[in-house]
Amino acid sequence: MQRQHASITDAAYGQRRSEIGALSAGLTPDDPIPLVEYTDWEHEVWRLVCADLAVRHRVDAAAPYLQAAEELAVPLDHVPQLRDVSARLASMSGFRLQSAAALVPLKEFCGSLANSVFRSTQYLRHPRSPLYSEDPDMLHDLVGHGIALANTRFAHLYRLAGEAAARVQSADALQFIGKVFWFTLECGVVREHGERKAYGATLVSSYGELDHFRSAAFLPLDIESLVDIEYDISTYQPLLFEADSLDQVEDVLGAFWGSCDDESIAALLDRRSRRVGSRH
Known part of the structure; x- marks a missing residue:
């Protein structure tokens, strides 16, 4: 049975999310990020x-993420104002934040990345399940993506993903770029001194994901292998891709996102279709 979203089962929470989201409605990237007066339960x-x-x-996150977290210094004892974190982030990697009323469509989300802008929510998950969120919230966006973006190497990969998405025209190509993003910058794992460490935003921003990620099956990071993988973003991932180093992550993603287009992605997907057809 599918779990109902907290905004449906708790009218007061749904109204609070709507109120915060409404502050960002209709804003352009040049408009100042709205200030939110957070409540005691949100803090x-x-x-x-x-x-x-x-x-x-300290146990599960990759070293580049830990260093970025120390340097960005997102407050741990209260909800920060998004505009304050954005100003700090811009001085470190050139990325800035833009408030989003709700989940942003993939094409729009990636288009912002190409311009060094990350679209972040400003609302928080329901207090009845603080260690779990049905969809991205400010904790996911800042503790996951925001901290990663303070690292210039990760920031470069986010830009490349955005540029690749802006370059393609077909829905299939865009979805495949999104899949690569999911299994790397959202759910990526890298080996450090022989141990698996998380760097993907979905993993590092979720206590539950960090509890489960080591029990997943692992494959070496390889773009062509991703073609055959189906995935569900609403559950813990049973299969993850790991790299031997951050250098390898940069090499693999840089080579793909730096040059992919509709034709090259169609060729990848066509090879999968032929493989599937040959089994029948």
Whole structure:
């Protein structure tokens, strides 16, 4: 049975999300990020999640992420204002944040990345499940993506993903670029001193994901292997891709996102179709 979203089962929470989202409605990238007066329960959710994640990160997060977290210094004891984090981020990697009323469509989301803009929500998950969120919230966007974007190497990969998405025209090509993004910058794992460490935003921003990721099956990071993989973003991932180093992540993603287009992605997908057809 599918779990109902908290905004449906709790009218007051749904209204709060709508109120915060409405602050960003109709804003352009040049408009200032709205200030939000967060409530006691929102600050408490932020404190609880950040305290738990800080402990887990020391064990499970990749070194470049840990360094970026220290340098960006997102407050752990209260919900920060998005505009303050954006200003700090811009001085470190050139990326800035733009407030989003809700989940942003893939084409629009990636188009912003090409311009060094990350679209972040400003609302928080429901207090009844602080360690889990049905969809991206500000904790996911800042603790996951925002911190990664403070690292110039990760920031470069985000830009490449955005440029690739802006370059393609077909829905299939865009979806495949999104899939590569999902299994790397969202759910990527890298080996450090022989141990698996998380760098993907979905993993490092979720206590539950960090609890489960080591029990997944792992494949070496390879773009062509991703063609055959189906995935569901609403559950823990049973299969993850790991790289031997951040250098390898940069090499693999840089080579793909730096040159892919509709034709090259169609050729990848066509090879999969022929493989599937040959089995029947």
